[in-house]
Amino acid sequence: MNQEDKRGKNKASVKNFEAMRKFAETYAKRSDTYFCSDPSITTAVIEGLAKHKEELGAPLCPCRFYEDKEAEVKNTYWNCPCVPMRERKECHCLLFLTADNPFVGTAQELAEVAVDYDS
Numbered sequence: 501m502n503q504e505d506k507r508g509k510n511k512a513s514v515k516n517f518e519a520m521r522k523f524a525e526t527y528a529k530r531s532d533t534y535f536c537s538d539p540s541i542t543t544a545v546i547e548g549l550a551k552h553k554e555e556l557g558a559p560l561c562p563c564r565f566y567e568d569k570e571a572e573v574k575n576t577y578w579n580c581p582c583v584p585m586r587e588r589k590e591c592h593c594l595l596f597l598t599a600d601n602p603f604v605g606t607a608q609e610l611a612e613v614a615v616d617y618d619s
């Protein structure tokens with residue numbers, strides 16, 4: 501990866517982070533959902549999606565454990581927006597929240613906060 505494109509240790513490139521930010525903001529508006537009241541959660545989930553997009557070519561859900569990530573990408577069930585989100589508006593990562601969720605905030609645009617992923 502190009503050095504200038506590095507946002508920090510264990511972070512995705514600017515290009516992939518911005519692509520996933522844009523996706524999340526657009527999808528929140530389209531699905532009538534909101535980001536979490538704690539923006540560090542939203543930032544970290546978008547980072548995880550961006551890293552998967554970078555490593556695997558698809559935004560595999562970052563909040564699950566997979567035996568075989570490549571196989572999961574092909575399976576498509578957990579590619580964001582996953583099937584539970586598309587069918588029932590269930591996002592267990594707390595990225596897209598319905599208005600009745602106790603953790604819901606009011607934003608559909610990311611107020612990015614500094615999060616370190618050193619380990």
Ligand code: SF4
Nearest residue numbers: 561580582585591592
């Ligand atoms: S639970 Fe589904 S909608 Fe939520 S971040 Fe993961 S893949 Fe995306």
